[in-house]
Amino acid sequence: MQDVSGVVWLLTVLGIIGLLLYDFFFHVRKAHIPSLREATRWTVVYVSIAVLFGVGVWIFGGSDMGAEYFAGYVTEKALSVDNLFVFLLLFSSFKVPRADQQKVLLVGIVVSLLARTGFIFLGSALINSFAWVFYLFGLILLITAGNLLRGHRDDDAPPDNFVIKLARRVLRTSDSYDGDKLFTVVDGRRVLTPMLLVMVAIGGTDILFALDSIPAIFGLTQNVYLVFTATAFSLLGLRQLYFLIDGLLDRLVYLSYGLAAILALIGVKLILHAMHENNVPFINGGEHIDVVEISTAMSLSLIIGILLVTVVASLLSPKGRAQTYVAAARRHATEFLDIETDPAYCDEIFHRLLVEEAHLKSLPEKYRARIRAEDELMALLGRAHRLHDERVANGTCFVPAGAPLAAKSPLKSAESRPGS
Template sequence: MLQISGSVWVLTIGVIVGLLALDLALAAARPHAVRFREAVAWSVFYIAVAVVFGLVLTAWAGGEYGAQYFAGYILEKSLSVDNLFVFAVIMTAFAVPEQHQHKVLTFGIVAALIMRALFIAIGAALLNLFSFMFLLFGVLLLWTAVQLFRHRNEDPEVQDNGIVRLARRTLPLTDEYVDGKLLVRLDGRRVATPLLLVLLAIGGTDLLFALDSIPAVFGVTQEPYLVFAANAFALLGLRALYFLVKGLLDRLVYLSTGLAVILAFIGAKLILHWGHTVDNRVPEVPTWLSLAIIVVILLVATIASVLKVRRDPEARAHAGSLHERSREAERAARPRADA
């Protein structure tokens, strides 16, 4: 087991918090529409930070732990692209102005990190106490994979989000965005702006993604430090990645299918690991093979998407959903599709 001192934890969290603070400071100091060159520069920076961390970890802790970190990072990075799909759906549904999208994405990353840190702590404690949790996590991922594959050509019902519905019923709301503010004074009383609804929708989405991604990353490493680091560094570059690829997201038509296959594979890996704890004759999937399979699935999904769009330029990708769209949502979406 990887032994991590308190000072290493503090240093790692300090670096992550510092990078988040930089993001927040930039968003608050100069709200603007992020252009392609800026997005490229920040994306390269965050990927470089993650890779350097992995190389330092490998030199310090050994190749096995380094491979586990990189497998977790690539897995979380691929799952975070599905986050971007949903973020794009939310931005479109609420017509978020470009100059405020930077702030929304930064909030989404902060919320995701907090929720995942909480679930990592809970998940690690459960796995240490009860080995059968590997079986439960594996079954959860298999169920998620099946649902995502079944509804791979759908988008989540953002406007039907329970948190958003509750906010609409309980909060006084204005129809206009006001200088990136969450609350404004109107006719002598405080009212919420649509930006608050957007942040609530993002937070609710982050919660759902955390429930899926944490069991998945525990499938490639059971080290809480590596799970946290892989999640943190994958999420830190999410804001820049969104502005870099948002014009290409609807071209990745087989991404949801690829992610469903990856989740099914990780689910099966967790079940095999549980079986190995019961009977050591049950085989386990080594880390290097997990990493190779994840990379191959992502490459196949990406290449197949490119070929599909080349043959059918009208083909569009969807974020995928874990639930079938309600009839009300179908009726609401139909006029827009026909327009």
Template sequence: MLEIDALTWGLTIGLIVVLLAVDLVLAAVRPHRVGFGEATAWSVFYILVAVGFGVWLTMAHGGGFGTEYFAGYIVEKSLSVDNLFVFVIIMTTFAVPEEHQHKVLTFGIVLALVMRAAFIALGATLLSLFSFMFLLFGLLLIFTAVQLFRHRNEDPDVENNAVVRTARRLLPLSTEYDGGRLFTREAGKRVGTPLLIVLVAIGGIDLLFALDSIPAVFGVTEEPYIVFVANAFALLGLRALFFLVKGLLDRLVYLSTGLALILAFIGVKLILHWLHVDISPSVPEIATPVSLGVIIGVLAIVTVASLLKTRKDPSVKAHPGSLRAGKPRSGEQKR
């Protein structure tokens, strides 16, 4: 078991808060269109921070925990790329001005971190009290994988999302953006701007992704500290990654299929762990280095296959996939 003292927890959370604060300041003080060079620099910085943390964890607590961290980080990073697809759809659907996309993304990252921290605490408590939760988490991931694979050629229906529909019913809203404001005045009344609905949509999506990603990373490691930092460092680089790869996302046509395979694999791993612990020690388990190899292998294969596919047929476009039937982008063919 990984022993992390209160000081280390405090320093880790402090580092994450400082990095988040930098993002918030940049978004609030200097709203601007983020260029390729700036996005590249920030992406490299966040990857180096994540790798550096993994090196420290390996040196301080051993290679086993280091491997678990890197496996968890890669899982969360790959899931966050799918999250980016949905962010692009939300930005497009609500025509968010480019200079305010920075702010929306930073809000989404902060909210995702808060939600995932809560789910991590809940998940760790449940796993420590009830070993059959490994079975439930495994079944949840397999169900998610099947649904994602079935609807891999679809986009989430953002405008008809239950959270967005409820917000539209309950809040008076304007049809025009007012700079970066969430509220404005129309005919003397205070009303919400479209930016408010965008943030509501981002929040709803964050909740759905947290429900899937936490069981997935617990399938790689049972250590709450590793689960938290893997999620945090994967999410911290999400804003820069959005501006870096949003033009390339449409080319990752097999990403949703790859993520479905990864989720199903981790689901099976969790079920085998439950069988090993609760039913019979003779049931084999899947080692973390094997998991890391499978995850990297699947991501490498689907990335190369996607690029080859779109090079051969440029008309094919990628979709993030959906957990239920949604709407494919108008005028696009299913792959």
């Protein structure tokens, strides 16, 4: 299976295209908000497909290829979860209604898969032609790991890379959405909606992520078929995974450290491999260097171990719990005030906001004091409560059944604020 036949390639590509088409026509075409049960079910389905494919690789290609595939898949999946943080910020920045986020995600996944396929074949061609590329890839990963350790992500700032800036400048759009349509009519003129702009932002941002993820997976396997399939299966099901864990994303406070360790590990592995295969004239006279290389089995074990420690530490962290509640409360209040227009879903969002406020009040005093000091957050929550009271008075909104008693009083004073 080292030299995969054209028939196997064709069947694999057709299978991936079939899964994407099924996803579009049966889940995304009609805008709706996926339930937790739906998101869980389809996340399990896609992960199961990826695992079964890996078992097939293990059986028909041998244990080495099987380990390479699983190491690549786990790494790419972990990096894709990190990407979800940025998607969350983009949706908030562009004020995308919850029901329309599915289509944006699927388009972004397709664009990313096409772009990464191109990067994969380009990377393979470079590796086959120039052994020094391993040094370059290793350096890229070590630099990326350093950026993650320095905390490159600002949790409150939306991404604003050159792709988004260019899209904002070139694409003239209307001020409001028209469902999930790409075009609408304003004052008798056909114009673009913000939906196209956010699709470009998601797709373009995901392409930039490929600059890190492709070198990472080439550090685990140079088999183009395994690189392609591990990358593809890590992206498939990403839409469902987003709706499954978006409430937990802010809880993974140590994920960046875990990913930094993984990327540094793969970077070192690449450089060691480059030294072993060295033919660069100014390094050891162009002769190979006898160094110990990190095996694929060792890489897989370390990657899984690092991820487990990272996730468990994040979930047990009081800081992570506080960050999760604050981020969720801010997100629900923003959705209630500025994004969602469906009255039934607005009621649901407000009920979620009340739940998060109750969580905030259960935090230790030092975290509650910090929350009380966040004037912007307190003002946002106060606005949400006042708007809810106005809608109740007008008969356009109702206090959700089973809601906490605090639901009936707005946040007017420090004593009634979350965290007090």
